[in-house]
Amino acid sequence: MNFSEVFKQSNQLCKVSPDGKYLATCVQYRLVVRDVSSLQILQLYTCLDQISHMEWSSDSLFILCAMYKRGLVQVWSLEQPDWHCKIDEGSIGLVSSRWSPDGRHILNTTEFHLRITVWSLCTKAVSYIKYPKACQKGIDFSRDGCYLALAERRDCKDYVSIFVCDDWHLLRHFETETQDLAGLEWSPNGCVLAVWDSCLEYKVLLYSLDGRLLSTYSAYEWSLGVKSVSWSPSSQFLAIGSYDEKVRILNHITWKKIVQFDHPAAIDNTKATVYKEVERRPAVVSEELSLHNITMVSTLFNTQSKYEICSLPVQIPVVKPDPDRANPKIGVSVLAFSSDSRYLATKNDNMATAVWVWDMQKMSLEALLEHTSAVRCFLWDPRRPRLALCTGNSKLYLWSPGGCVSVQVPVEGGFQVQSLNWHCSGDSVILLGKEQLCLCYMDTDQEENS
């Protein structure tokens, strides 16, 4: 495993182009585009203000940089460095900006969710979509880029509009049976739309592309409900994480629950492997401390850790949430299927140090990774069943069915990994610190051999 040198970045804005050739990073108001293989700067663009959002177009030709404070969006072309485009939303404000799947339109959400402005780069045409709903995930493009599902709120009722992305034609518009729609998500095959209610009510609705209600699922009533929803890449399963610390898996034929994954604090009867991160502090020599070499000291203070396989029973540290505060830190907030739909990784918020990996074939717990600090981010390799995690320290953690490993990022001055991004080939991971980034290259052949 190799690591690149460290580059600067800000706002953790760093993205690899969809074709995997370029790496775009934002440093304050500058946009830097590098070649992924050589890491040499290809282009350097200067924006009008500090960039708050950056996004590649689907064809990897354009980069969108949004400056929400100024209500501005700037678009840069990789092929024609001279070409430029600036969209000003004016005093109406801007809270969100995104590409349409065709890479020729930009959807801007104005402040107070007054409307969504669709700007065409081809015709300079502008169109508005009114009444977008401000919610967890109110807008979703289908994976093939054909359709846009948008949650709307009119007269205190929830609606879903389905647009054809080609020409923004409204294909379907229907009211949903929700109290307060919280999110929607297309199935990967683009034929089913999952809609879920706000956390006050456990309700998941499944709509066909043509707006028919296929099924409704509700596990319980009264207490806080759905926290996260995720489709498996095969569209076969719909995983629903909820505030009762459980994940429920629905099948795609009857839309009934197949299995339910609990997240118990005490594990005493499982076939799963339990990995526990164990820290070892290296002995600090006082002479070296007196050198006042900050980098030295900081590297010295970097603790070494490794995974150890725990024997059962295992007790996972649980943080009891404050019942008086809103959005209690409890329940399954993150769900992620591996690219082959074989594994599901989950995180229960009141056991923030643990990541659970479930086997979707055996429908059982495959592994449990317990760390010394709270898990910030975990992402699956887009090609292999391999999970990368970070916990806000200088280590990268990797899990695969074969085993588990923690890798110290060999950067002087302490590189704290806040989040990470996989390269689309799965050969490298971009590690994002507070102000820095670094690439980690996987030795693919060795990994596969071992």
Added chain:
Amino acid sequence: MGEWRATAASMEDPEISSISHVTMSPSRHNHVSLYSLPLSKSSYSVISAFCTEDNVPRCITYVNQELSSLGLSMCIEAGSPEGASLNAVPAINAMYELLQIHRQNMCTLEEMEEEQLKKLSTLEHMQTSNSRLKDQLELLMREKSGLHETERQLQLKIKTLQSCLKTEKEEVQKLQSIIASRASQYSHDAKRKEREASKLKERLSQLLVDRKEKKLAIDVLNCLGRSDGKRSLWRTAKLTASHESEMYKTLLGDYEANRKALLLENAELKKVLQQMKKEMMHILTPRQKSTSGASAGDSQQQVDSDEAKAGDTSREALDQSCELAREQLLNSIRQQWRKLRNHVEKLDQASQVQNQMESNKETIPLETHEDEMERMRQEVQQCREFIHAQQQLLRQQLNTSFDDETAALLNDCYTLEEKERLKEEWKLFEEQKRNFEKERNNFTEAAIRLGREKMAFEEDRAAWLKNQFLNITPFTDRRRCSSSDGQSALSIRSEPEIRMSSAKAKRSKSPTYTTFSTPKPSRSSTVPSTTELYRTLRILSDSSPISKLTLLHGSFTKTDQLGYHEKGGAAAPFRGEHKQSEGFAGSCGPAAVLLAECLAGSSAHWSVLQHQPFQAAESLLLLVNYTLH
């Protein structure tokens, strides 16, 4: 009583001095004795004395009266008419009686006192126990009251808790209603606010539009082509229709794919079902064939055929895969499954029964047992030979391989191996040997018994000789009687099936031996009974002496076996007799037969004896020698 006595005494106090009363209450005695004590201390005073010279007769009469009242018939008579003196004898007698009575009374008094003491002590005991029980009772009462109290308290608590519960429930209800009302209020407010917000948004957008902000603009250097390279189309009805059709196409495609996947899955499942069904049939049919013969399963067969039909129909129907066929298939599968389950259950039961049966009868058929024994014997023989050969070889090898050590080392391994094997064989051999030993013991026992019987026979012979001597002339009828007895006994034994079990037969044996086994004197004598006996013996021995003897040998060697030999019917009586002889020490059945055989064909017997190489054989030899003489 004591008190009463005391009052009586006080009442009659004044009368004490005048002892004029003749008939007094019995309590008076006490007073007398009471008062006589202090009086006796003082000198004999006339006044206070009971009897003075003046009142002797009166005293006498009084005493008499008293005596009679006491139930003593004797009376004191005055010695003289004047009554001055007493007739000594009756007086003394009376006195003696009185003394006796007195002593008796004293005795009883003592007893009474003792008894009273006992009673007192028991009373005391009772009282203490009573008091203890009372204490206990009190304690229990206290406890009870305490428990009552606690119960009351608990009840009270329950009541309070119940009331608490009620209030809580009410509270919960109230809270629920509050929550509901709040929720409705909240939702109402939220809706109101949302409406306001939407109004505001509307207004804001309106205002923004009205202001016609210049800022709201797009600034593009040059317009881009579409990503697909096409030109954008006008919005027309055609276009919308095409969108619709596109959508339905995708949906259709999805459903198509779904259907295909389901079909595939269905086909797989069907295949599995078919296979399962086939296997089930396969399992079910041969079993029934096999069992139908044994347990007359006509109905079973019928069911079987029915099922086969159903299976066929279902198989045909499977391909059709319509509603009806599915039902049929399901039914047939269910039926078969049920049958299979029943069968398995039956099998379980049968296995249980079989287990029981096996535990009940662990006996092996006789023939196989015998065959096994024969085989084993042969094996043992072989083993013995083998061992012998090996030993010889070993010895040779040891002798030869002494000179070079390497060979010895090599051989050591072999020898070790060999030793192990030999040890095993030795063990086997030992076992066999033990068996033989047992048999031999049996045989020796039999021989000893024979010896004893021989002794008895000798004695008998002596007695018979004596008899012969004595009864040489007149008492023929008695002899005849005995001879007839012997005949009958022999005839009985000559029949193979009948075992000699009756005491009469046993008893009758001894004279028969005496008759036939003392050859010389009987031959010389011309008594018809003995000649008859001889004849019968000849007949007996002529019939099949050799076979019998060999069989006898067989029966002897196989004494440890309990099975009944069926090789030759003639063996049966021998065995029976042998057993009998074991049972009755006094009887001498086998010896007799043996002797009979010896007389009949000595050569055959010799052959037998050669097979019995041990002490018993020696004793037998002696016996035979003796009898041959």
